[in-house]
Structure formats: C-alpha cells, structure tokens
Amino acid sequence: MTIAVVTDSTAYLPAELDGMYDLTIVPLTVVINGWGGLEGIEVSPAEVARALTARRAAVSTSRPAPSAFTEVYRRLLDEGADGVVSVHISAKLSGTYEAAQLAAAEIGSRVKVVDSGTAAMGLGFPALAAAEAARKGHDLDAVWQEATDHAARVSTLFYVDTLEFLRRGGRIGAASALLGTALSVKPILHVDEGAVVVRDKVRTAGRALTRLVDLAVEAAGDGEADVAVHHLGTPDRAAALVGDLSARLGDRLRDCYLTEVGAVVAAHTGPGLAGVVVHQRA
CATH class of the missing domain: 3.30.1180.10 (Hypothetical Protein Tm841; Chain: A;domain 3)
Known part of the structure; x- marks a missing residue:
C-alpha cells in the first residue's frame, strides 16, 4: 500500500534530511507591509527579523487556503497514492489544520489529518515518523496512528x-x-x-x-x-x-x-x- 505524507512549512526540517524522506510540504504565507510571500520560497526569516526591528513595519501570517490542500491531495492520489496522511502545526496556533480538515472532507476517507499540537520540529518529528511508516508500507490508519503517537512524545x-x-x-x-x-x-x-x-x-x-x-x-x-x-x-x-x-x-x-x-x-x-x-x- 502506498501512503503519501503531507506536512506544512512550519516543520522546519533540517537540511541534512533533504531527499531522505518522501514528504510534500505546503507553505504558509508571511505578509510584510502588505506584501505576501510563501514561507521558505519567497520570504526568509532574515527578512522578517529585519521588518520586526524596523519602525512602523507590519508583519503577519496566514494559513494556506483549503484549495491548496485539495490540489495537493488530489495530485498525490492521482499519482498513485492509496491514501494521504497530513500532519500540521497546532490548531491553536494556526488555521492550517482547519484548512487541511476542510480539504480532507472534500476529498473523502482517503485523507486523514493530524494536529501535532505544536510547531517546528515538534511537528517535524511526527511528520518524519509518518513518512517512515509509509515507506515501510503501512496502511492509512497505521501511518496516521504513527504520527499521532509521535506527536504525543x-x-x-x-x-x-x-x-x-x-x-x-x-x-x-x-x-x-x-x-x-x-x-x-x-x-x-x-x-x-x-x-x-x-x-x-x-x-x-x-x-x-x-x-x-x-x-x-x-x-x-x-x-x-x-x-x-x-x-x-x-x-x-x-x-x-x-x-x-x-x-x-x-x-x-x-x-x-x-x-x-x-x-x-x-x-x-x-x-x-x-x-x-x-x-x-x-
């Protein structure tokens, strides 16, 4: 069985793990003085740090749109995945989990979403555990459970x-x-x-x-x-x-x-x- 694993850009996975795990990353958006850029692609932490120390600079963040998740889930399923496990930043810190849930509801039972309850590598570790379980051929429920268990650790x-x-x-x-x-x-x-x-x-x-x-x-x-x-x-x-x-x-x-x-x-x-x-x- 082939299960695809999705996470978001706030996992901050180490560069040394690039290419070692099959993970699809959906970026959040950072808005600086009215201009929005995708995290990790169009805007860097250094740019944010400079903006925060500048006078009268406005910095905010926004979740991915549910349609962004829908597009990713459909593509992964069309490419042959039997299911998708999507692991995300805490629902109390961002609307990202809610957006993923809305997209999953549109797709159906082949997508399961996990609220990691945290951020950064607190999210990264369970996402990596899910990717490892998927690589071993575990089914949808088992990969979801692996992410959930590791989030608790x-x-x-x-x-x-x-x-x-x-x-x-x-x-x-x-x-x-x-x-x-x-x-x-x-x-x-x-x-x-x-x-x-x-x-x-x-x-x-x-x-x-x-x-x-x-x-x-x-x-x-x-x-x-x-x-x-x-x-x-x-x-x-x-x-x-x-x-x-x-x-x-x-x-x-x-x-x-x-x-x-x-x-x-x-x-x-x-x-x-x-x-x-x-x-x-x-």
Whole structure:
C-alpha cells in the first residue's frame, strides 16, 4: 500500500534530511507591509527579523487556503497514492489544520489529518515518523496512528528576548506578555495542549538558557531521545545549547539537529529566539 505524507512549512526540517524522506510540504504565507510571500520560497526569516526591528513595519501570517490542500491531495492520489496522511502545526496556533480538515472532507476517507499540537520540529518529528511508516508500507490508519503517537512524545520549549511579538500575533495572552516586562523577568515558554504558555521564570537571559537545558533534559526522561535546537539569528546561542544538551544527555542522545526557524515562527517570536524540541524515542 502506498501512503503519501503531507506536512506544512512550519516543520522546519533540517537540511541534512533533504531527499531522505518522501514528504510534500505546503507553505504558509508571511505578509510584510502588505506584501505576501510563501514561507521558505519567497520570504526568509532574515527578512522578517529585519521588518520586526524596523519602525512602523507590519508583519503577519496566514494559513494556506483549503484549495491548496485539495490540489495537493488530489495530485498525490492521482499519482498513485492509496491514501494521504497530513500532519500540521497546532490548531491553536494556526488555521492550517482547519484548512487541511476542510480539504480532507472534500476529498473523502482517503485523507486523514493530524494536529501535532505544536510547531517546528515538534511537528517535524511526527511528520518524519509518518513518512517512515509509509515507506515501510503501512496502511492509512497505521501511518496516521504513527504520527499521532509521535506527536504525543515531543516537548517544545523556547526562550525569546521579548514576548511582545507573541502578544501582537495573539499567540500569548496579555497577562503573560506583561509578565515578561515586569522586573526584568525572563520567561521560558512551552507548548502545552497546543497553546503557548509560560513554563518557568528566571532573571537573566543566561539563566534562561541554562534553565532551558534543564527542562529539555527533564523532558527527555530516562530513555533515548532526539533533540532539535532552533534559533532565529542567534547561531552561537544555538550551538552552545547543542553542546550543553549533548554533554548532559550523553549516550541517550540519538539524533540532534540545529536549524533556524522559518519566517512564520519568526514573525511571532522575533529575533533572539532559542528553542529546544525533545522527541522521546519510546
């Protein structure tokens, strides 16, 4: 049986995996001062970062249209797929999942959609697991179940220099955003039940990154885990996180990736983002 796997551009899959998995990626759109471009194709995270630091710049994001998913699903089925599993960014963070659901309803039972409940490699890991299951010849339900199971194994933690951009985009409440400015508190955030919430609070950026490592090691548990470190314009900060996590996890660390986030997440977090996604192997 041939099952095609679809995800969206917010998975931020590492470049070293290009060509290793059969995945179709549907891009979201980023709008800068009224001009819209497709993430990863027409607009870069660096462009977003520059716009966010410019005065009077307006940056927003939008989901793919349901018709974009319909077109992709029909093409994959016409090319010989027996079914499609479509794995996407949290429904509480984007309308992408809803758009995919609308398209799936139009196509019928041969398309199943998964809400990963998170973003970035928190989405990427379950999408990769689904692609691996599809490569092994599993049927539609089994590939869907694999994506769902692996989505439950990820923990997404991150630090930002300011919560202002998350507040502007409606991805975090005003009260939590105020917390980040009060008494120079530096909050560490995580994705909980699909939404961005404050996980911990420290006084300095340095302590925040140290605490980020502590929480990631805690999330890994006692078994083997994969880790993805994300950043926006702070490669040195990300490389230091990789080093600290490698030292702390030791032989329990399996795959470790370092990637810059794309334009959509950049639009909502702003420059200075440092994040860790932990994927428990079992």
